[in-house]
Amino acid sequence: MRRLISPALATAVCLTVASLILPAAAAPKAKAHAKPAAAEKQSTAVRGGPTYATRDDAMQFADEVAARRKLDPEWVRATIGGARMLTNVPRLMLPAPKGTPKNWHAYRARFIDPVRIAAGVRFWRNNAETLARAENEFGVPAEIIVGIIGVETIYGRNMGSFRVIDALSTLSFDFPQAHPRAAERQAFFREELESFLSTESRTHEDPMRPLGSYAGAMGMPQFMPSSLAKYAVDYDGDGRIDLVNNTVDVIGSVANYFKAFGWKRGMPSTFPVQFDEARLQKATLLAPDIVPTFGADSFVAAGAVLDAQAASFKGLLALIELQNGGDAPTYVAGTQNFYVITRYNWSSYYAMSVLDLGREVKAAMEQ
Incomplete structure (x- = not known):
């Protein structure tokens, strides 16, 4: 994807994301859309300003998406119209002030600690067979997959508490213009919002239920909607894709993502x-x-x-x-494989954290 976004800074409220449990095949078209639930009935994790129902730019975008994707215009309008502007999210997207020193040692310490390493050992032991299978089929080492999931969500512990529809709508229509790449980033989030709406329409789930990071990333691996649509796989063959509760699908999807971006089997990072x-x-x-x-x-x-x-x-x-x-x-x-890790998150600091966490967990496993 892109670009994928950095690990969620959202609070640790880990709730089931209903629409991340996707049918492996397209749902029957005869089934009616789930109607967006009323805003007052949503999770208490939702905090924000007014809805987008009265915003002309949001409703115009809704009509354009409906036409492009051949979706029900009323459903798209109701869904975007029910989203709330998250007043604290735009500032979270602003880069650090110029001159702010970067510090690899401090960055690393955020992700490589005893708690995360111990959780990684448990995850690896509980999913050893699936990790070995994914490594054999995709060529992606178990420690890389374990490193990604650990850095992103501490193995599902911190998957985010923002409504995805709110986060994506906020960044689509109220992206901070002070950002040096505001136009490019806003366009990206509009594409992600469109992808999210397309998936929600296909699966007939309530689009107001999914929770994720403040940037709209979802599930244990924190996939953005377009990555979910392109790279998530039904790795246990049960007919659905679940990136929240099913670690088999999570492992297979992460490995598939890396393979799609050019991971080379056996190459050092x-x-x-x-x-x-x-x-x-x-x-x-x-x-x-x-x-x-x-x-x-x-x-x-x-x-x-x-x-x-x-x-x-x-x-x-x-x-x-x-x-x-x-x-x-x-x-x-x-190497090329280091570059592939940065396709998950465009940061060399992030990629090194993934590598180091995976190595530390592997070392703890061997002990």
């Missing part, structure tokens, strides 16, 4: 790297950001020092810089 300061062309190595660009030979020619395994690596590499506030940055050489 990172290699250690040091520098020959006399030859170092750090600006050249950092210019492509995290996109793998350099062969091992050109990487070394620009002043990087690699171990034997990395030096013989046949794929492309990127220099990954993780800043540590006022201390010296941390550097690794990232």
Whole structure:
């Protein structure tokens, strides 16, 4: 997806998300849509301003979606019209002020701790057979899948308490214009809202019930609606996709996502790297950001020092810089598989947290 969004900062109210339990095949068209429930009957997790029923831009968008997707116009209008503007969400989307120092060590500490590691061990033990199956079929190691689910929701403990319809509508119609990429990000959330409405219409569930993060990400793996539609799989073959309660479907869906974005079986995600300061062309190595660009030979020619395994690596590499506030940055050489992890969340800090959590859980398992 995209882009996927960062781990939910929502409060830890883990409720069943009815419409994340999807039929594996399209539902019968003869079944009537579930009517959106009245706003006053919704979860107490909903906090916000007025509904979008009186907003001309929201109702115009509803009509456009209905026409594009061939949905019931009244149902789409009622659904968007019943969404509430979440007054605290727009500010959560603003980037940190310029000059705010990044700190990899502090970031890492948020996700690699005894509680999350212990929960990861339990998750791995309880789902060892499915994780092994997914690794065999998709080529994605168990520790990567375990790392993702642990960073995102602590294995289902923190799946978010915002109504998805409220979050997506707020970011579609009231995205903060102070954001440097406001137009692009608002367009993205409108696409996600449209995808959510399309799925809700197909499954005939109440669109007011699903809960997720403040950005509309859902379930244990925090899939955005478009990712849910494209990559979620019925991995246990029971005829439905459940990313809230069914860890088999969750594991299969995460593995399928990574495979779809180009995960390479058996390829390391990172290699250690040091520098020959006399030859170092750090600006050249950092210019492509995290996109793998350099062969091992050109990487070394620009002043990087690699171990034997990395030096013989046949794929492309990127220099990954993780800043540590006022201390010296941390550097690794990232491969295509490191880049794939950032397709889940566009952050090298996030990707390193996933890798480190998976490694820590695996080490604890082996002990």
